[in-house]
Amino acid sequence: MNQDLKILPLKNFTKETAGEVEFHPLPTIPFNIFIIGRVKAGKSLLWMNLALNEKFKYRDAFQVKILISSTAFNDKIVEPVLDNFDFVFSDYSEDLLEEIVDMIEQDETDNKYLLVLEDIIGNVNFKRTGKIDKLTSLITRYRHIGNETVEGKLSLIIVSQEFKYLNVIARQNASAYFLMGMSPQSELKKMGDALSVFGGSDKKFIELYKKAKRKPFDFLYLSIDHLEAWQNFDNLLWSQSDEYKNYNNENELIEDKEKIEEDE
Amino acid sequence: MKDIFENNENVEIEVLPVKKKKRKLTEKQLENLRIGREKMKAKRERLKHEKEEREKLKNEKVAVKENVKIKKVVKRERKTNKKAQEEALRHRESLLKKKETETVLKTQADRLSQFDDLRSKWLQKTTTIEEYDTVEKELDNIPEEVIVDEASLETTLLDIMTKYKGNLEQ
Numbered sequence: 001m002n003q004d005l006k007i008l009p010l011k012n013f014t015k016e017t018a019g020e021v022e023f024h025p026l027p028t029i030p031f032n033i034f035i036i037g038r039v040k041a042g043k044s045l046l047w048m049n050l051a052l053n054e055k056f057k058y059r060d061a062f063q064v065k066i067l068i069s070s071t072a073f074n075d076k077i078v079e080p081v082l083d084n085f086d087f088v089f090s091d092y093s094e095d096l097l098e099e100i101v102d103m104i105e106q107d108e109t110d111n112k113y114l115l116v117l118e119d120i121i122g123n124v125n126f127k128r129t130g131k132i133d134k135l136t137s138l139i140t141r142y143r144h145i146g147n148e149t150v151e152g153k154l155s156l157i158i159v160s161q162e163f164k165y166l167n168v169i170a171r172q173n174a175s176a177y178f179l180m181g182m183s184p185q186s187e188l189k190k191m192g193d194a195l196s197v198f199g200g201s202d203k204k205f206i207e208l209y210k211k212a213k214r215k216p217f218d219f220l221y222l223s224i225d226h227l228e229a230w231q232n233f234d235n236l237l238w239s240q241s242d243e244y245k246n247y248n249n250e251n252e253l254i255e256d257k258e259k260i261e262e263d264e
Numbered sequence: 265m266k267d268i269f270e271n272n273e274n275v276e277i278e279v280l281p282v283k284k285k286k287r288k289l290t291e292k293q294l295e296n297l298r299i300g301r302e303k304m305k306a307k308r309e310r311l312k313h314e315k316e317e318r319e320k321l322k323n324e325k326v327a328v329k330e331n332v333k334i335k336k337v338v339k340r341e342r343k344t345n346k347k348a349q350e351e352a353l354r355h356r357e358s359l360l361k362k363k364e365t366e367t368v369l370k371t372q373a374d375r376l377s378q379f380d381d382l383r384s385k386w387l388q389k390t391t392t393i394e395e396y397d398t399v400e401k402e403l404d405n406i407p408e409e410v411i412v413d414e415a416s417l418e419t420t421l422l423d424i425m426t427k428y429k430g431n432l433e434q
Contacts, residue, residue, distance in 0.1 A: 064304065066300070086300050086303045086304050086307065087296060087297065087299075087300030087303075088296060088299075088300070089292075089293055089296045090292070090296075091290060091292060091293060093288075093289070093290070093293065095287035095288050095289055096289060096293050098287060099287060099289065099293075099297065
């Protein structure tokens with residue numbers, strides 16, 4: 001090719017200016033994590049570990065933690081962690097969400113904020129058509145929330161009982177999915193359609209899903225950031241980089257075979 | 265060219281104030297916001313205090329480190345000074361020794377010279393060639409260490425003098 005059409009990186013645009021902090025295999029900050037699972041699937045325990053267990057590194061990476069959970073003050077499992085959150089709300093509203101975003105934008109420090117929204121989907125009314133709701137709007141622009149010097153100040157953990165509650169915009173802006181417990185076939189089918197990038201097809205995705213669920217509370221972790229599928233955080237089940245390697249190896253084999261045939 | 269635009273110089277544009285939708289938060293939400301802000305304030309103050317404490321500790325550590333450094337320098341200097349002092353002392357001792365040696369050598373040289381004078385005087389006082397040769401032999405046989413030692417020389421000379429008393433006394 002005569003023209004040099006190589007895509008070049010931007011000057012002076014670093015992970016720091018984008019507010020990014022890498023914690024592979026965990027999602028890179030800022031993130032939008034969806035934790036999906038039915039009741040008693042281990043969802044709350046997972047976000048508590050992500051937010052507060054020091055081994056997950058997010059505990060100290062976020063200086064301000066906000067929880068909006070309809071059961072914040074009456075769920076026994078949530079009670080012990082409330083002290084570790086700076087703000088706790090039990091009633092979600094769009095005005096509250098706006099208030100929180102304003103607070104983050106007005107904060108001139110480098111503080112990073114973690115907003116956990118647990119089981120509030122019923123109050124959100126995720127709109128699928130027309131003017132989008134405030135949460136969906138936030139999901140599309142959370143990466144750019146910050147002050148004049150730093151963006152990427154806000155990360156989201158959204159906990160939902162069902163995958164189907166999430167609209168297309170929300171699904172497209174996810175950094176990671178944690179699929180907890182066992183989902184029914186109908187829900188699995190929807191996941192397979194939306195997340196077939198993992199594995200390469202809906203069928204292969206379902207294979208990954210089943211492979212990840214070997215014992216109670218096993219979960220499938222899908223990292224959109226790294227394009228990897230993990231069983232818990234222990235076993236890497238699939239990765240796009242392996243797919244590229246396989247693809248290149250296969251091509252090399254075909255080329256070698258063609259060469260041998262030509263020589264013969 | 266014909267002006268095809270309306271002259272809107274005199275048209276007044278009314279700038280309406282931006283109406284910001286007032287947020288409606290429930291009493292509970294406002295209360296939780298207040299609690300959260302208080303928590304954040306307390307956290308900020310705690311972090312500030314911790315930062316100050318860290319800074320203080322850091323400064324103390326720097327001071328301790330500086331002190332250790334100074335002590336090391338002082339110790340090193342003391343060691344160097346001690347070495348220099350020892351060397352000076354050694355030099356003084358060597359000078360003293362040199363002086364002593366010089367004094368001893370000078371005394372010895374003086375005594376040898378005095379002995380030579382005495383030897384000449386004594387030989388001049390001999391009356392016969394036999395006496396001359398004998399006295400000369402006696403005197404030449406006195407070892408140098410006896411000559412330089414006043415007491416030994418005196419004894420030796422007295423012996424010789426006794427032998428040749430008559431002549432040497434003249």
